[in-house]
Amino acid sequence: MDWKFHYGELVNKVKYQLHAKGLDVITAIYDYYQSFDIDGSGQLDKVEFENFLRKVGMFLTTQELTVVFKHFDLNQDKQIHYKEFVEALRADFPDKRVAVVRYAFQSLDRSGAGALSLADLVANFRAAAHPRVKLREKQEDRVLAEFEAGLSLRADGDVVSEAAFLEFYADVSACLPAEKDEYFVDMVLDTWGLVSTQRVSELEDILYEKVRQRTHGADDEGKTAARVFRHFDKDESGSVSFEEFNQVLEAYGC
Structure with missing residues (x-):
């Protein structure tokens, strides 16, 4: 050969x-x-x-x-x-892995500032959800220490940009063979407590179908959704909190 x-x-x-x-x-x-x-x-x-x-x-x-x-x-x-x-x-950082890292960063960067605090990231990293910990191959504190040490090398002081976040996960990806794409994706999502974009899309479809099923007569889906929204918008602020939105999902059986 x-x-x-x-x-x-x-x-x-x-x-x-x-x-x-x-x-x-x-x-x-x-x-x-x-x-x-x-x-x-x-x-x-x-x-x-x-x-x-x-x-x-x-x-x-x-x-x-x-x-x-x-x-x-x-x-x-x-x-x-x-x-x-x-x-x-x-050298090889597959697009699928890059995409989930970008999704994680943008989900964490709720303000859209393009940068996150290293201290906050370390505090919010769910080491217990790492596959090594769940399989009892490593202790939670060791996984957290490795995460902090690796990310610190890419951070600018306490500031972690999206580029630095990607660089850190490129390091992680470098230690995983090609057949571990799903492992990588699940690891990123689980350790940040995130749901995949595919699952979000599935939930949107389920919610739409539930609204459609509750729409009768002259109503349309928009009116049905608005009526439910107003019901859970207790303070009439025009928005619902996470807890209120969760109640909406429960009411619709999602």
């Missing part, structure tokens, strides 16, 4: 092994990587890199190792600097 045409598959295997080792963010890989830098140069030669891969559970043939090494050795100096390794892993 001509492995030069299959480096993508081999790199994906590297990501699979990193994930299997519980390395969920780029920063968590650093200690592993540095421990094989025998001469302290900040980079690994081919032998050191092979030992690193074996440490994370990946055993390659000589030909496979050559292909993977060349892929990560971006400047072709026969050494792989940690930054090169990270850059190569982060």
